[in-house]
Amino acid sequence: MVVRTDVCVVGGGPAGVMLGLLLAREGVDVVVLEKHDDFFRDFRGDTVHPSTMNLIDDLGLREAFDAIPHKPLSRLDAVVNGIRIHAIDFTTLPEPNRFLTLMPQWDLLAMLAEAGRAFPSFDLRMGVEVTGVRRSEDGRVTGVHAQTAQGPVEIEAGLTVAADGRASTVRDAVGLRPREDGVPADVAWFRLPEPETPLPDTLAWITTEAMLVTFPRPGYLQSGMLIPKDSFDAYRAEGIDAFRDRVARAVPRLAGSVRTLESFDDVKLLSVQINRLEQWHAPGVLFIGDAAHAMSPAFGVGINYAVQDAVAAARALLPALRSGADVAVDRATAAVQRRRERPTAMMQRIQRAVHARIATGRGLEVLQNPPTLRQRAVLRIALPLLRPVVARVVGYGFRPERLR
Ligand SMILES: Cc1cc2nc3c(=O)[nH]c(=O)nc-3n(C[C@H](O)[C@H](O)[C@H](O)COP(=O)(O)OP(=O)(O)OC[C@H]3O[C@@H](n4cnc5c(N)ncnc54)[C@H](O)[C@@H]3O)c2cc1C
Incomplete structure (x- = not known):
């Protein structure tokens, strides 16, 4: 035909x-x-x-x-070593679409x-x-x-x-x-039930060991853990218990939900x-x-x-x-x-x-908890100045297109 x-x-x-x-x-x-x-x-x-x-x-x-x-979501938060950072604030964008959906x-x-x-x-x-x-x-x-x-x-x-x-x-x-x-990371992709007390809106959870993203979808959290490139087989070899422990250490409030991962059949590798x-x-x-x-x-x-x-x-x-x-x-x-x-x-x-x-797949050492004086200054002074710029770059990208 x-x-x-x-x-x-x-x-x-x-x-x-x-x-x-x-x-x-x-x-x-x-x-x-x-x-x-x-x-x-x-x-x-x-x-x-x-x-x-x-x-x-x-x-x-x-x-x-x-x-x-x-x-x-009008703000995108990241929790870095237990410290919540309002990284991106879309309310600084012009009306009417001052949010990411x-x-x-x-x-x-x-x-x-x-x-x-x-x-x-x-x-x-x-x-x-x-x-x-x-x-x-x-x-x-x-x-x-x-x-x-x-x-x-x-x-x-x-x-x-x-x-x-x-x-x-x-x-x-x-x-x-x-x-x-070259990108140094891949993503291990899995679903978790929402914890009984829902998590506050947070896209990324970063510790010295891992970085986790969580997207709320109807009825569950679509979650992804960044892992070093080509390391999925090593994670599999360590076993599902070790993986569950990593997730729970990155986001302690997911410790209960992560028990629903029964084996690595529940975890997919997405290459970045x-x-x-x-x-x-x-x-x-x-x-x-x-x-x-x-x-x-x-x-x-x-x-x-x-x-x-x-x-x-x-x-x-x-x-x-x-x-x-x-x-x-x-x-x-x-x-x-x-x-x-x-x-x-x-x-x-x-x-x-x-x-x-x-997002290296290896966690991040940039912010101590509690933050040092210098880190506190960056959070208080530089971050608010950067927020509108980041909101524009992330929210619109460069040269956004419109239909006339
Ligand atoms: C782990 C991961 C997470 C991501 N998360 C996000 C995110 O949260 N937000 C975001 O904006 N981007 C995200 N991205 C990037 C995003 O997925 C892509 O940039 C985006 O989907 C590109 O859209 P596209 O239409 O060009 O291609 P795709 O979305 O890849 O669509 C291509 C389509 O073509 C079809 N197709 C392929 N081959 C054939 C064929 N031979 N014949 C017919 N059909 C075919 C496929 O089935 C597919 O439906 C993520 C990427 C990765 C790797």
Whole structure:
């Protein structure tokens, strides 16, 4: 079977679904292919940043968003060696979106997909795994080959957009490789029941031994422990009791909850990567989101950056797609890279610095409890000065996009 469309978007993550919606609302025929049958996977991050909230407002989706259970956080706290630090304060941002929201990513994606389905040219196909690209005789990418439970399918498209994440199949098929920046940490990912007395809103718990993140999801805490890169097997070898003890030492109030981890079958390894393609486009194809630049979990900005890419891509591509000329489309794909590469590189530089100094997977020695006089001065004087800057950088990223 061959399906013909203007744009084939590979990957139904934040970048792909958002781009599909933005193109379809302008009348462009777009097919979005997602290899899973649903959006329900717990390795996805849960953060919706203020700049993504602004876009949700721009799209007129606020009411739909508010109808889904979510948790707005106007401050992000870290507990460092038992000392609570109000690290980020989003109330310093302009109205109306002065908070970060925690919402399971599958709910966010389902909402965007639902909004897309309101447009006849939006065609989201779940359970379709792209296996390679089609090419014309001159080597231009003209769509993809895919596999479904019912058999193979071919998509013929004027433009293919790879939004298929950091292990991008399209990227491999086109023969592009991102430049890797070494990250010293991986994440051990597990669910814990909320303790009887709920934890105060806290994203990170840092001790001299470990760093733990906790996202409240409906009914449980999605938790992640940063561990040194490639050390998961060593943790497994130590056994689940030792792991439970580490979690309990990092967050003593989770000592009861962590007993629910029965074995390492309850703990998944998520590998952390930071990388970036040198060229985000080739004739007939554009790379956005993690397929162009894998983001680490630091500050939870990956979803935001994927969404911002989609907005920039839609803006650049729409006039070119309307012209129907390949050369215009290729110029537009190059323009997307020019617009988004610098903001991405700047954020990745910050993430690398965070991994070099804080999120190393080995715990942190920077703050003593009780703090020294110098540390107290930093907390009292420097932190309040830095807070609005950090709120802007984390909440908006660099060069946030808006829909006009
Ligand atoms: C441990 C960890 C925690 C993180 N936590 C956060 C967080 O809290 N907040 C945050 O903002 N970011 C977080 N990130 C980063 C974030 O997950 C990514 O930056 C973001 O999801 C990128 O979005 P995307 O749409 O580009 O790609 P993805 O979200 O990876 O989506 C790609 C989609 O493509 C599909 N796909 C892949 N291959 C194919 C194929 N061949 N055919 C069809 N479909 C395919 C996949 O199934 C997937 O649905 C985290 C990353 C890690 C590693």
